[in-house]
Amino acid sequence: MSRTAMRASEKDFENARNQLKLLTKDPGNEVKLKLYALYKQATEGPCNTPKPSMLDFINKAKWDAWNALGSLPKETARQNYVDLVSSLSPSSESSSQVKPAAANEKQPGSENIIVTSQDGITKIMFNRPSKKNAITTSMYKEIIHALKAASTDNSAITVFTGNGDYYSSGNDLTNFTDVSPNSIEETAKNASILLREFVDAFIDFPKPLVAVINGPAVGIVVTLLGLFDAVYASDKATFHTPFSELGQSPEGCASYTFPKIMGPAKAAEMLIFGKKLTAGEACAQGLVTEVFPESTFQKEVWTRLKTYAKLPTNSLRISKELIRSNEKEKLHAVNAEECTVLQGRWLSEECMNALMNFMSRKSKL
Numbered sequence: 306m307s308r309t310a311m312r313a314s315e316k317d318f319e320n321a322r323n324q325l326k327l328l329t330k331d332p333g334n335e336v337k338l339k340l341y342a343l344y345k346q347a348t349e350g351p352c353n354t355p356k357p358s359m360l361d362f363i364n365k366a367k368w369d370a371w372n373a374l375g376s377l378p379k380e381t382a383r384q385n386y387v388d389l390v391s392s393l394s395p396s397s398e399s400s401s402q403v404k405p406a407a408a409n410e411k412q413p414g415s416e417n418i419i420v421t422s423q424d425g426i427t428k429i430m431f432n433r434p435s436k437k438n439a440i441t442t443s444m445y446k447e448i449i450h451a452l453k454a455a456s457t458d459n460s461a462i463t464v465f466t467g468n469g470d471y472y473s474s475g476n477d478l479t480n481f482t483d484v485s486p487n488s489i490e491e492t493a494k495n496a497s498i499l500l501r502e503f504v505d506a507f508i509d510f511p512k513p514l515v516a517v518i519n520g521p522a523v524g525i526v527v528t529l530l531g532l533f534d535a536v537y538a539s540d541k542a543t544f545h546t547p548f549s550e551l552g553q554s555p556e557g558c559a560s561y562t563f564p565k566i567m568g569p570a571k572a573a574e575m576l577i578f579g580k581k582l583t584a585g586e587a588c589a590q591g592l593v594t595e596v597f598p599e600s601t602f603q604k605e606v607w608t609r610l611k612t613y614a615k616l617p618t619n620s621l622r623i624s625k626e627l628i629r630s631n632e633k634e635k636l637h638a639v640n641a642e643e644c645t646v647l648q649g650r651w652l653s654e655e656c657m658n659a660l661m662n663f664m665s666r667k668s669k670l
């Protein structure tokens with residue numbers, strides 16, 4: 306590189322730093338990590354500080370990102386930094402910006418959960434396809450709110466489904482990583498309280514609850530299925546509960562419902578060993594009501610649900626009540642116990658290692 310080009314690059318670097326301050330949209334943690342790493346590499350060279358402790362999530366993620374740049378020359382890091390900032394500038398921001406809601410468009414929340422009501426059906430849709438519909442803390446709260454509203458609206462049945470290729474990849478693993486070391490215990494406690502309230506909302510839901518599983522399902526969205534009244538799956542759906550791999554333990558009352566549904570041996574394969582089931586296997590084990598070919602899935606399922614939603618609503622409720630009411634007390638007790646156990650798991654080294662593995666996979670630059 307010529308001296309002129311290098312000088313120009315230094316100036317660009319300075320401009321890029323200023324441009325970054327003008328960004329109107331948060332570029333997200335992953336990009337911020339890349340920017341951090343490139344800045345450090347450009348100004349200080351290869352990573353030269355001791356590795357932070359495993360519990361120091363944020364500094365550890367920053368260190369990992371910087372360290373991953375190895376011996377990348379300062380000039381290249383500077384150029385990469387300039388290129389990255391320029392890709393985030395307002396002109397390239399516009400295409401991904403969410404349109405502001407019109408004044409009369411009632412759309413509270415993040416739009417990561419979309420609730421609609423039509424033909425006697427309230428549909429609650431996971432709408433975060435770029436993250437495989439992973440569930441953030443605010444999405445848990447929105448779902449609790451949506452279930453409370455659906456329990457008293459005019460619809461006959463309530464349906465969960467996902468937008469995009471996944472039903473949902475379960476808990477957003479970054480829910481636990483943006484935490485400072487001295488608030489880990491409090492975060493785990495709050496998450497446990499939120500989880501308990503979330504699962505309680507499913508246990509107590511008074512109308513038929515249906516899952517339309519449009520693609521792979523992971524973690525909590527699988528365990529909850531034991532609390533649903535019908536589960537329809539596309540033949541491209543899979544069912545995966547990798548709790549041991551994550552240093553965690555089952556929730557959603559699955560430690561009770563799964564052995565009842567499929568027997569203890571099959572439940573253990575899923576919940577302890579993390580065996581992923583195909584839709585056909587999940588149907589054979591009683592977790593799924595029926596599997597449809599992907600090509601006709603949406604049409605067949607929604608036609609059927611519209612027919613079911615025309616049935617007398619009180620009768621639907623009363624029949625559900627008869628089927629489920631004997632179990633409610635037990636389910637609440639199981640939920641409480643699972644949340645207590647999970648709270649402890651989230652503080653364990655096994656769980657922290659698993660979260661760090663996920664984060665470092667993400668921050669490979």
Ligand SMILES: CCCCCC/C=C/C(=O)SCCNC(=O)CCNC(=O)[C@H](O)C(C)(C)COP(=O)(O)OP(=O)(O)OC[C@H]1O[C@@H](n2cnc3c(N)ncnc32)[C@H](O)[C@@H]1OP(=O)(O)O
Pocket residue numbers: 335435436437439440442445474475476477478479480496497499500523524525526547548551556667
């Ligand atoms: C109040 C707290 C309650 C807690 C309740 C306890 C709940 C427990 C669970 O649900 S355990 C299950 C947790 N989920 C996972 O372990 C899945 C993690 N994700 C993956 O393994 C993979 O992403 C995948 C198999 C789902 C999809 O793989 P692939 O097709 O290769 O896509 P990407 O990995 O590139 O994913 C695209 C994009 O989405 C991000 N993402 C996907 N899933 C999650 C997730 N669960 N949490 C956070 N982010 C997720 C992924 O990182 C990519 O993001 P990027 O484009 O890199 O920014």
